[in-house]
Amino acid sequence: MRPVIMGTAGHIDHGKTTLVKALTGIDCDRLVEEKKRGITIELGFAFLDLEGQRLSIVDVPGHEKFVKNMVAGATGIDFVLLVVAADEGVMPQTREHLEICQLLGISGGLVALTKCDMVDEDWLALATEDVAGFLHGTFLENAPIFPVSAHTGQGLPELKAALAAQVAAFAPTRRPDLARLPIDRVFTMKGHGTVVTGTLIAGQLVLGEDVVLYPSGTTSKIRSLQSHGAPTDTAPAGRRTAVNLAGLDVADIHRGDVLGRPGQLFPHLGWDVELTCLSSSPKALKHRLEVHFHHGARETQARIHLFDRDRLAPGERCICQIRFEEPMVGVYGDRFVIRSFAPLRTVAGGRVLNPLPRPRTFKVRRFNEADLQRLDPLLTGNPEALVATQLAMAGVLGRSLAELKAGANLDTKQLDAVLQAMSGRQTALLFDKEERRYVAGDTVQQLSAATLAFVKAFHAREPMKLGLSRGALSAAWPAATPPRLGHLVVERLLKQKDLETEGDVLKLAGHAVSMASDVAGFSQTLLAAYVAGGLTPPNLKDVLEPLAVTPKQAQPVLTLLQEQGTLVKVKEDMYFHAPALAELVTRVRAWFQDPDTPREEMGPDKFRELTGLTRKYLIPLLEWLDKEKITVRVGDKRRLRRQ
Numbered sequence: 001m002r003p004v005i006m007g008t009a010g011h012i013d014h015g016k017t018t019l020v021k022a023l024t025g026i027d028c029d030r031l032v033e034e035k036k037r038g039i040t041i042e043l044g045f046a047f048l049d050l051e052g053q054r055l056s057i058v059d060v061p062g063h064e065k066f067v068k069n070m071v072a073g074a075t076g077i078d079f080v081l082l083v084v085a086a087d088e089g090v091m092p093q094t095r096e097h098l099e100i101c102q103l104l105g106i107s108g109g110l111v112a113l114t115k116c117d118m119v120d121e122d123w124l125a126l127a128t129e130d131v132a133g134f135l136h137g138t139f140l141e142n143a144p145i146f147p148v149s150a151h152t153g154q155g156l157p158e159l160k161a162a163l164a165a166q167v168a169a170f171a172p173t174r175r176p177d178l179a180r181l182p183i184d185r186v187f188t189m190k191g192h193g194t195v196v197t198g199t200l201i202a203g204q205l206v207l208g209e210d211v212v213l214y215p216s217g218t219t220s221k222i223r224s225l226q227s228h229g230a231p232t233d234t235a236p237a238g239r240r241t242a243v244n245l246a247g248l249d250v251a252d253i254h255r256g257d258v259l260g261r262p263g264q265l266f267p268h269l270g271w272d273v274e275l276t277c278l279s280s281s282p283k284a285l286k287h288r289l290e291v292h293f294h295h296g297a298r299e300t301q302a303r304i305h306l307f308d309r310d311r312l313a314p315g316e317r318c319i320c321q322i323r324f325e326e327p328m329v330g331v332y333g334d335r336f337v338i339r340s341f342a343p344l345r346t347v348a349g350g351r352v353l354n355p356l357p358r359p360r361t362f363k364v365r366r367f368n369e370a371d372l373q374r375l376d377p378l379l380t381g382n383p384e385a386l387v388a389t390q391l392a393m394a395g396v397l398g399r400s401l402a403e404l405k406a407g408a409n410l411d412t413k414q415l416d417a418v419l420q421a422m423s424g425r426q427t428a429l430l431f432d433k434e435e436r437r438y439v440a441g442d443t444v445q446q447l448s449a450a451t452l453a454f455v456k457a458f459h460a461r462e463p464m465k466l467g468l469s470r471g472a473l474s475a476a477w478p479a480a481t482p483p484r485l486g487h488l489v490v491e492r493l494l495k496q497k498d499l500e501t502e503g504d505v506l507k508l509a510g511h512a513v514s515m516a517s518d519v520a521g522f523s524q525t526l527l528a529a530y531v532a533g534g535l536t537p538p539n540l541k542d543v544l545e546p547l548a549v550t551p552k553q554a555q556p557v558l559t560l561l562q563e564q565g566t567l568v569k570v571k572e573d574m575y576f577h578a579p580a581l582a583e584l585v586t587r588v589r590a591w592f593q594d595p596d597t598p599r600e601e602m603g604p605d606k607f608r609e610l611t612g613l614t615r616k617y618l619i620p621l622l623e624w625l626d627k628e629k630i631t632v633r634v635g636d637k638r639r640l641r642r643q
Helices: 018-023 032-035 064-074 091-105 120-135 156-169 369-379 383-397 400-406 412-424 441-461 471-476 483-495 519-535 540-547 551-564 578-592 604-610 615-627
Strands: 003-010 046-049 053-059 081-087 109-112 145-147 179-187 191-200 204-206 212-214 218-227 235-236 240-245 257-260 266-279 290-295 298-306 317-328 335-339 346-354 427-434 437-440 499-502 503-510 567-571 574-579 633-636 637-640
Touching: 003 018, 003 091, 003 156, 018 046, 018 053, 018 081, 018 109, 018 156, 053 346, 064 091, 064 298, 064 483, 081 091, 091 120, 091 335, 091 346, 109 120, 109 156, 120 145, 145 156, 179 240, 204 218, 204 471, 218 235, 266 369, 290 317, 290 346, 317 369, 346 369, 346 383, 369 383, 383 400, 383 427, 383 441, 400 412, 412 427, 427 441, 427 483, 437 483, 441 471, 441 483, 441 499, 441 503, 441 567, 471 483, 471 499, 483 499, 519 551, 519 574, 519 633, 551 567, 567 578, 567 615, 574 578, 578 604, 578 615, 578 637, 604 615, 604 633, 615 633, 615 637
Parallel strands: 003 053, 003 081, 081 109, 109 145
Antiparallel strands: 046 053, 179 191, 179 257, 191 240, 204 235, 212 218, 212 257, 218 240, 266 317, 266 346, 290 298, 290 335, 298 317, 335 346, 427 437, 499 503, 567 574, 633 637
């Protein structure tokens, strides 16, 4: 059977801790101050064996000053045991605790009417009726109410039987991956070192594995594990767990830190959330209101940033953003509680929609309508809608598999199935196999359109250039675009035949160099001069001067002729007709490979005899033959390079 956790709730001095002790034999008040004052201050923990199933119990303080501790303990529980004293009935913290449980998404539980030995039957009947009326309209509306006495034992067998039935029928679903242990206690154990405890709300922890404290990023290793005081090699989700951490001091850890695996959680200074203002809130929540924010076992100061209004009235709900004073880590669907400063009471709560907000959302006071509509799919909980929205918000950065697990709260198997379906429809594309990073199909389409527009503009601006390099395309995309995403975009355009490659350049499919008639005439005149020159081409200035063209003006045409393969630049301002050089290569190879008189080496003098060239052309051409790997220089002579 799956591990199940029950939490207590109720007003101070209504007998929560006493009842737990009567049920389990475990006294949850462990502090000297708790014994002295007779009240629960910190969280207490116990367990109850019920028909082969161990029920974990979290006992919470009832005093209004320690509600923050109560919230920390209520995180991760599956159902609640609401405790109400028969002699006092419903009190302020009874109401607040129930509201907190409702905000945290707890949907089941039982009610214990304690101290029934201190009232007569008529009073007990009135108290029972009062509690039932109070629970009307809440998630405990149909919960059974058990009159009990921890001192006489009255009603305890019936309560235990009901707890056993509740546990047997309960089937909590917890993620098998993404281990998260919100830490609610940190202490030192003699002979062991630093120990942390908490409720393992997802995944599992394994003895000896590496772990990380979030949000600080401090690393450690699990030295030992315990559950309910018993050593274990593996701690599953849904159990109270104690972890002995290696290499850390108590000062390195804070209550509210989350213990998890490396690279699985992502600290942020703000979340997009669905916020509900309680109907019992004494006043509306204003934009930029400073509040106490409770998530997991952590409490931090935060501000509410409303997107489409200035006030959220009691009973109203909206999408907004919560911005923190310190980084927080969360997962889609996590529940939270908000308490006001004055008066200090619970006023709101809700669930996390996006724990990975875009940086730009912190720079604006309000979202526009399009931004809010983009967040709307997160309200549905539909797995594919969650992934699609996360990818859309991420833009060109995309989301890694780990980010999607946190942002959509899907385990590995679910997420793989969703991504496979989306990939088939091209709505999600894998662009980085190492990081397993995905991008929205719409983002790729936008980048593709920007790329084609950029290349088209280049052709219009540079009509005599065949195309541009791959590296130049980065100017068409947002600065944050990962190189691997750019590569994906270009390859898709090539595959779709929207772009073509010619040599090392990219161009629009079907693009041909466009020149005005005068430019075309100049190109033909220029080329004719080099064709006539052969291996003794004219000086570039001598060709350009009668045409009244400067070297700078001629450069695009010279570059074009090179790209077309009709001219070859041997050195600065020295160009040769390509066929003339091809013929020269043939003659040089024939000279070395003459079957009648094969030669091993050629000096400058032999090259002069072969070509009849002067030193002006002789040396540049010898160096060009070396550069083109036709020959190889050995001392002052050349040898034919063997292919």
